[in-house]
Amino acid sequence: MTISVTRNPSPKQRPAPGQALPFGRLYTDHMLLMNYDKGQGWHDLRIAPYGNFTLAPSAMVFHYAQEVFEGMKAYPAPGGGTLLFRPLDNLARLNASCRRLCIPELPLEDVFEGLKALLRLEAGWVPRDPGTSLYIRPTVIATEPALGVKASDSFLFFVILSPVGAYYASGFKPVRIVVEEDYTRAAPGGTGSVKCGGNYAASIRAGAQAHEKGYDQVLWLDAAERKYVEEVSSMNIFFVMDGTLVTPALGDTVLPGITRRSILQLAQEMGIPVQERRIALAEIVSAHASGALQEIFGSGTAAVVSPVASLTVEGR
Numbered sequence: 001m002t003i004s005v006t007r008n009p010s011p012k013q014r015p016a017p018g019q020a021l022p023f024g025r026l027y028t029d030h031m032l033l034m035n036y037d038k039g040q041g042w043h044d045l046r047i048a049p050y051g052n053f054t055l056a057p058s059a060m061v062f063h064y065a066q067e068v069f070e071g072m073k074a075y076p077a078p079g080g081g082t083l084l085f086r087p088l089d090n091l092a093r094l095n096a097s098c099r100r101l102c103i104p105e106l107p108l109e110d111v112f113e114g115l116k117a118l119l120r121l122e123a124g125w126v127p128r129d130p131g132t133s134l135y136i137r138p139t140v141i142a143t144e145p146a147l148g149v150k151a152s153d154s155f156l157f158f159v160i161l162s163p164v165g166a167y168y169a170s171g172f173k174p175v176r177i178v179v180e181e182d183y184t185r186a187a188p189g190g191t192g193s194v195k196c197g198g199n200y201a202a203s204i205r206a207g208a209q210a211h212e213k214g215y216d217q218v219l220w221l222d223a224a225e226r227k228y229v230e231e232v233s234s235m236n237i238f239f240v241m242d243g244t245l246v247t248p249a250l251g252d253t254v255l256p257g258i259t260r261r262s263i264l265q266l267a268q269e270m271g272i273p274v275q276e277r278r279i280a281l282a283e284i285v286s287a288h289a290s291g292a293l294q295e296i297f298g299s300g301t302a303a304v305v306s307p308v309a310s311l312t313v314e315g316r
């Protein structure tokens with residue numbers, strides 16, 4: 001597929017070095033786009049000025065949330081150029097999400113070429129201050145104007161770029177997490193292991209209530225028994241107990257984080273014992289009581305590695 005490029009005639013003022021970059025508020029001058037239509041497949045890969053879309057109010061994404069996305073990051077390479085962190089893993093996961101949501105799989109080689117072309121065009125937007133990066137948000141939405149519940153016949157794929165600093169409002173400070181006792185995020189057979197907006201829509205209320213009480217995030221327990229630790233909304237969770245790095249095993253209710261996998265690989269290379277397994281909340285509580293619990297941290301592209309300051313279980 002060839003990539004057509006329409007340059008933005010009025011580029012924005014780029015953030016100055018040292019300027020604070022709130023997460024995901026500022027966007028670069030261009031975006032990558034591609035359309036899907038039944039019978040035609042994916043077509044019209046293009047770079048265009050960043051700007052609003054026109055969609056029918058009946059576009060299916062608005063009603064039934066047939067939508068998937070990714071989150072990845074680009075960093076300045078020492079000596080020039082831009083480095084992507086494991087982008088092919090993100091693209092493979094995007095197609096896995098597409099399969100689960102009945103969205104036609106993307107032609108990943110074309111998408112990757114398009115992404116690289118976009119990043120070359122926007123290279124000047126990759127921030128260079130410590131702790132900053134260029135956040136990349138690939139997204140697919142259902143655009144068919146139809147209210148019947150079915151898979152859409154048309155989709156829009158787009159990638160937008162945002163220079164970012166720390167994900168949490170608290171900056172890189174350790175986060176305060178509370179175990180969620182009322183709501184659940186993902187049930188067996190559901191969509192917990194894919195990156196789709198619907199998962200987040202369903203989790204906002206729990207997050208908002210936690211914020212009101214002074215916490216940054218909730219820790220989700222398994223939906224079936226409410227006994228086992230799963231993850232934090234946008235991060236996988238790790239515990240260090242007696243020198244062993246332990247994280248919940250993947251399944252269909254935990255998002256297979258690329259940062260998570262990288263941490264497991266690095267830990268193994270460093271000779272740190274690693275376990276991926278079911279972790280009962282009660283085990284964490286007793287490991288804390290006995291002094292075996294040494295560290296808790298979350299991992300995700302947006303938050304990178306986020307130390308946990310406190311974990312609140314039943315008010316304690």
Ligand SMILES: *Cc1c(COP(=O)(O)O)cnc(C)c1O
Nearest residue numbers: 234235236255257258259300301
């Ligand atoms: C994206 C995401 C993560 C982190 O995955 P990374 O690939 O490390 O960014 C963890 N949990 C959920 C629910 C996510 O959506």
